[in-house]
Amino acid sequence: MPRTAETGPHSQTLSRGIRALEVLAEARTPLTIAELSSALDVHRSIAYRIVRTLEDHALVTRDDSGRLQPGAGLAVLARSVSRDLQAAALPELGRLAAELHMTAFVAVWDRSDCITLATVEPQHNGATLAQHPGTRHPLDRGGPGIAIQSALGRDEWQQRVPEVPYRAESDQSRERGYALSHDEVIPGLSSVAVPLILPHHRPAALAVVYLGTAVDPAPIGAALIAAADRIARAVG
Numbered sequence: 001m002p003r004t005a006e007t008g009p010h011s012q013t014l015s016r017g018i019r020a021l022e023v024l025a026e027a028r029t030p031l032t033i034a035e036l037s038s039a040l041d042v043h044r045s046i047a048y049r050i051v052r053t054l055e056d057h058a059l060v061t062r063d064d065s066g067r068l069q070p071g072a073g074l075a076v077l078a079r080s081v082s083r084d085l086q087a088a089a090l091p092e093l094g095r096l097a098a099e100l101h102m103t104a105f106v107a108v109w110d111r112s113d114c115i116t117l118a119t120v121e122p123q124h125n126g127a128t129l130a131q132h133p134g135t136r137h138p139l140d141r142g143g144p145g146i147a148i149q150s151a152l153g154r155d156e157w158q159q160r161v162p163e164v165p166y167r168a169e170s171d172q173s174r175e176r177g178y179a180l181s182h183d184e185v186i187p188g189l190s191s192v193a194v195p196l197i198l199p200h201h202r203p204a205a206l207a208v209v210y211l212g213t214a215v216d217p218a219p220i221g222a223a224l225i226a227a228a229d230r231i232a233r234a235v236g
Contacts, residue, residue, distance in 0.1 A: 013050075016040055020050050021059060021070065025134040030067035074134070085201060086118050088234035092206070092227040093120035100220060102208040107144035107193075109202045112164050113137065114144045117204070139164050143191030144205035146170050146179035151195035151203045178221030179205075182213055192217050194224040198235045206231065 023039045024031060031039070037047035051068060054060035058073030089106045096104035097120045105119035116135040139145040139161075149157050149170035157166045173179035182190040186209075193207035206228045208220060 016042065016046070017050050017054060020047070020054065021074070022134075022136065024060065024068055024070050025074075025132065026136065027069075030063050030065075030069040032067055036068060070134075084235050085196075085198065085204070085231075088231045089118050089206070090120065092231055093118060096120075096208060096223060096227055097122040100208055100210075100223060102210045102220075104206075104208045106196065106204055106206055107148075108204045109139065109148050110136075112139050112161070114139050114142065114148070114205070137185045140167065141181070142185040143179040143181040143193035144207045146173050146181060147193040147195045147205040147207070148203045150174040150179060151197055176221070177225055178217070180217055188212070190215070192220045192224060194221065194228045196228050196231060198232055201235075 019040060020036060023036060033044055033047055033051065036051070037044045040047055040050075042050075051060055055062075055071070058071045060068055061071040062068060085106065085108075093104040093106065096102070101122045103119060103121045106117045107114040108117045113136045116133050119133055137145075139148065146167055146169050149166055150173040152160065153174065154166050154171065157164075157170075169179065169181075177194065179193045180191070181193075185191070188211060189209050190211070190213055191207050191209045193205045196204040196206050198204070206224050208224065
C-alpha cells in the first residue's frame with residue numbers, strides 16, 4: 001500500500017495544526033482564514049478545518065471581527081513548560097523591565113531556533129516592544145543566540161550543532177560576559193543577552209530589547225549577569 005501523509009513517519013494534519021499555531025503566535029495582528037491558509041499554503045477549506053479543531057481545544061480564538069488569534073488554552077499548556085525556570089525568571093524579568101525600562105525575556109534553545117519562553121514589558125506610558133512567549137527566531141541571529149553559543153564555546157557547539165555556524169561574536173561575548181546585537185531579528189532593535197546555565201535544562205538566554213544603539217550596554221549586561229545568577233540559584 002502506498003505511504004500516505006497519515007501513515008508516513010509523521011502526520012501531515014498534526015504538522016499543519018502545529019504550524020498554524022506558530023503562524024498565529026508570530027503574527028503581529030490577528031489573521032483572517034485567507035491569510036492563514038496562504039501562510040500554510042493550503043486551500044481555505046483545509047485551513048478552516050484546522051482552525052475548527054484548534055478552536056475546540058481553546059488553542060485558537062476569534063476576535064470581534066472574526067479574525068484568528070492564539071487562544072487561552074495555549075497559556076495553560078505553556079505554564080507546564082520549564083515550570084521551574086519560568087517561576088524563577090518572572091520576578092527577575094519584572095525587576096529588569098522596571099529598572100531598565102526595556103522588555104525583558106528568557107529565550108530557550110530549540111534545535112536551530114530560539115523561542116521566547118517568558119517575557120515582561122515595562123509598565124510606563126511610552127512605547128513598549130512586545131516579545132510574545134512562543135516567538136521564534138533563528139539561533140544565528142540576535143543576542144540570545146550569541147549568548148547561548150558563548151555558553152558552550154566553539155568546539156562544543158560545532159560538535160553538537162554543526163548545521164548552525166558558530167559566530168565570532170560568541171567568542172567576544174564569552175570574554176565580555178554578555179552578548180550584543182543590533183538590527184538582526186527586527187530592524188532597528190538592539191539586544192543585550194547573557195547565557196542561562198541551569199541543571200537539567202539546555203542552555204538558555206536572559207535578554208532585553210530596546211530601540212536604537214544610543215545606550216551604554218555595560219550596565220545592562222551587569223544587571224543581566226546578576227539576574228541570571230539569581231535565577232540559576234533559584235532553579236538549582
